[in-house]
Amino acid sequence: MSEPVRVTLPEEAARLRSLPAGTLVLLSGVVYTARDATHGRLEAELRRDGALPYGLAGQTLFYAGPTPPAAGRPAGAIGPTTAKRMDAWTPTLLAAGIVATIGKGERSEAVRDACVAHGAVYIAATGGVAALLATTVTSAEVVAYPELGTEALVKLALEDFPGWVAIDAAGNDLYADARSEWARTEGSV
């Protein structure tokens, strides 16, 4: 395992854009949580106003719905949800200025194309290790949609949150590459 690359968001988004798929990164700085219901709301506001609300242009969306604060931390547990559920909205949001997304699992071809078109990056984080990931969250502040509960838009400050570049700005896909590297059967099933 090569040394992880430390990136601070949103200031070093350009650096993130330069990293190839497969790079282990430690993210610090600001990201915003957004799940299914949040995406519906953001898209509606974008359509209405013609621009991303809440200063989200240039920012990163983390597909996550945390548990309440615990153990002296802003979230007891927080981790990525399945990214493909957000695929329907992602190209529009990347076109409007979102620079990176964080989630788990493979994404559609349309999202890969949109990453290339807009120089955006998709980061894969490990699912099911939310107690560990919660130790990297230093603050959490609800920015919008508190009525959505765990699906509210929350501004998080991170310190050394681990992930891998899963779709880079050239459209390379870690999930596909890793699988062909490790598959022991010819072709698909």
Added chain:
Amino acid sequence: MLVAADIARAVAESIPRAATSLRPDVRAAIVQALAAEPSSRGREVLGQILENAAIAERDGVPLCQDTGTVWVWVELGADERPGDDLAALVDRAVRDAYAEHGLRMSVVRDALFDRTNTGDNTPAFLDVTLRPGSGATVHVMLKGGGSDNASALVMLDPSAGSEGVRRFVLETVSVRATGACPPLVIGVGVGGTFDTVGKLAKRALLRSVGSPAQSPDAAAFEAATLEAVNALGIGPAGLGGITTALAVHLETAPCHIAALPVAVNLGCSAMRTVTVEVG
């Protein structure tokens, strides 16, 4: 004699335990997989899973932010007369446990017409079956959305046989695994009817990882299917490697002469289940 409140209490006590502790059999299988996994990313992920379990246990916080829908299966002794409204008592137990232990509310009022969060993680999904004798066995599973979404059901032709069932398992894992938090435990139900085969698959997740099915035919199917799944290369967290699943658990049942129902219910690496005896 037990009463409905005893069952509800067992549910209330099981929820925080399930949410914060990795099943010992799953932990043992992860330790074993870590020693065998040649992929460096795969080893990194398996290491994260063990570190996560230690933090969750130490701090009493959930293993996963998706603390699930609550699935409760009560195997009730036929001699018992629990009385009262068991479903309402179980819902109250869920409501109280989720609020008290800081778990996530993840249930909406209606799947299609009102996706408002119910705000208390109810209703629970309750299944009661009868067995001879007294007492009750209460199984509680906090089922994450990612792994349940990655599950699938099909009604095959009987001519498809074992090979057809295996192919369906492989297709399901191949297409859906990266969202289900591998390494997986793969519950496979075969037989029964359209509505019961899913239960067979879900109940298969309760069996201890590393204990093969009792029937030699089923055990052989499990071993061969596990090997085929792990040859897919998906690996821990889907980032490449030989550990896509820790186990395949097969449960079979009688069915119609024309039928071969198959259900695959995926269990994630943070699969949360607790089983307790009551009375």
